Amino acid sequence: MSEQEGRTKGAIELAGPLTREKVAGLRAGDAVSLSGTIYTARDAAHKRICEALDRGEEPPFPLEGAVIYYAGPAPAKPGRPIGPVGPTSSYRMDPFAPRLLDLGLRAMIGKGLRGRGVVDAIVRNGACYLGAVGGAAALIARSVVSAEVVAYEDLGTEAVRRLEVRDMPLVVVIDPTGTNLYETGPAAWREAHGIG
């Protein structure tokens, strides 16, 4: 019951960049309101970032304390910083995520399942996986104050963008202890309804 109340209470305010300490108390199911700098990167950008690391080059943004948002926005209309920008499915970045987490990445924002290797890397590094509401892209865009392409412009929507966000509404899906809302949430609902 207390867990359910926790979810409906006011969101936890979080400001990037994120230290291990800032995210240590987050628990799966907590509502979070995120402000500060985040970077968009999805399939093609992750491939390039890891190829750059393979060559001994610096990544296109500092990974220590970083927040990566798995997203590729729609084009901005005139006068807007960005177009609709909701999360993409995170599992496609699973081959790359543990390496980035080990280099200091503190939070990933996306939607959908993560593999065992990612959960282990989250726990190992005191990081977290935050869920944005998939498909709520026009709403989420209102949290974006500014956006700028910082790498791989040729990738179009898949380029790396630095976003300044204010009060971006998120939910903790996998917390630093490895607890996973995608497991606990449905299990709690089935239990409450007597479904085995």
Place this chain on the structure above:
Amino acid sequence: MREVDASQVTQAVRDLCIQANCALPPDVPCALRQARDAEDGPAARAALDAILDNVRVAAEDDAPLCQDTGMACVLVEIGQDVHVRGDLRAAVDEGVRQGYTDGCLRKSMVADPLRRVNTNDNTPAFVTFDVRPGDALRIVVAPKGGGSENMGAVRMLVPAQGRQGVVDFVVDTVRKAGPNPCPPVVVGVAVGGNLDAAPTLARRALMRELGSHNPDPYYAQLEDELLERINQLGIGAQGFGGATTALAVNVEAMPTHIACLPVAVCLNCHVARHAEAVL
């Protein structure tokens, strides 16, 4: 024979691409509101609130609901008494090109599956042509996001597996997909046909109104059973745990071979988009 100019097709497809991406058919927000009011999973209820807020914001901003404005799936039902002046397929692609450019929609198509270079105009469209009696030309544009598309499945069951085999496969497909296809989902199911006809029909099932039933009571009952079984999974909105994993299950059936029992499942996210025009 009635004549339609290819430029009319282009204009219609252009407008439908923008319309489908920025506003849902009215049955979808209606089903979402019902799901929200019935939801007792706290995080799922908050997600449904956000999903409904998003419908309002997209309308206010005249913006696409989702950044993934999809691959352009286009159904063209062409009456056999209509003659299109010009290149019909090229006219559809030109409509997609104009719609995705003029409407600030995302370009999500790569020209080659392995070399992966974006075509930068969201072409080509996936066009299904269907010849009908009469002189009408009906066009449906149903943009489909990649996240839900990747969770679709087709399985060649054997006849002995029967109805139970179909139920188990459909429920298992939704269970395995979990939060990935952006639930609450719409589940399009096709039973019968062959390896390529079944998925085509399953996609078409997604174009049916939510809450409608297959006219055959046998399949209407199967739809009800599947919806109940899927919602007992407790996946809920966004996979956060809740009562509504699927808004609807639409089942279509077609004849098949004596050795075959194909089943296809095409999952749609809650942004269950489609728009149509008749020329």
